[in-house]
Amino acid sequence: MNKMIKNITARTSLVLSAMSLLALSSCRSDKTNVMYMPSMVFSPAIKAQELGSMRPPVAGTVPRGFQPYQFANDPDAAGRELKNPLRRTTDVLARGKVMFETYCMVCHGVAAEGDGSIVPKFPRPPTLHSDKVTQWTDGRIYHVISIGQNLMPSYASQIDQGDRWAIIHYVRALQRSKNPTAEDLKSAQLSQ
Ligand code: HEC
Numbered sequence: 001m002n003k004m005i006k007n008i009t010a011r012t013s014l015v016l017s018a019m020s021l022l023a024l025s026s027c028r029s030d031k032t033n034v035m036y037m038p039s040m041v042f043s044p045a046i047k048a049q050e051l052g053s054m055r056p057p058v059a060g061t062v063p064r065g066f067q068p069y070q071f072a073n074d075p076d077a078a079g080r081e082l083k084n085p086l087r088r089t090t091d092v093l094a095r096g097k098v099m100f101e102t103y104c105m106v107c108h109g110v111a112a113e114g115d116g117s118i119v120p121k122f123p124r125p126p127t128l129h130s131d132k133v134t135q136w137t138d139g140r141i142y143h144v145i146s147i148g149q150n151l152m153p154s155y156a157s158q159i160d161q162g163d164r165w166a167i168i169h170y171v172r173a174l175q176r177s178k179n180p181t182a183e184d185l186k187s188a189q190l191s192q
Pocket of ligand 1: 100103104105106107108122123124125126127128130132133141144145149150151152153155159167171
């Protein structure tokens with residue numbers, strides 16, 4: 001028993017003297033303090049979206065259901081090959097209207113005549129009721145929204161693919177409202 005107490009006292013005094021040595025060593029002014037985990041003190045400051053801030057996805061990764069755009073440099077091929085996958089339902093038109101009025105109206109105007117509220121601070125865009133755009137296929141308009149055209153920027157990062165097609169249905173509805181066919185007029189009268 002006595003031996004054990006002696007042992008403990010001996011150990012305690014050893015630890016104490018080691019600690020005081022450590023303490024004294026840190027009193028010397030020409031030496032910096034001991035630094036634990038320097039990697040935490042000097043951690044690299046990486047901005048949120050910078051490479052290395054998150055685990056980068058494997059090259060070529062795309063979100064589920066995402067179709068990479070293949071016609072970046074070929075608007076005519078886009079016009080030929082791409083078909084609007086959405087049916088023209090009331091819901092699709094309503095969604096197209098919301099998206100058009102969120103993203104396009106500021107420049108193109110509420111009825112797509114080129115008289116958005118940003119004009120004339122921003123150059124006036126052409127009307128979307130022209131023969132040119134009326135005769136364009138949906139795919140050709142899709143190309144302009146996805147890639148942009150001259151002064152008009154790309155909206156690919158802001159408007160998902162489905163919403164782009166819904167906007168096109170809505171633009172078609174605007175076009176038909178300006179230039180209704182005899183059929184359109186007949187059905188409009190019927191529903192009055
Ligand atoms: C920042 C203003 C701006 C916004 C927002 C904008 N556009 Fe445009 N858009 C323009 C301008 C300017 C042009 C003419 C570009 C040129 O000179 O070729 C244009 C051209 C177009 C054309 C081709 C017209 C033609 O005769 O060549 C289409 C189609 C079109 N825009 C659709 C849209 C749609 C749909 C949206 C919304 C998703 C949209 N734009 C958003 C400014 C805008």
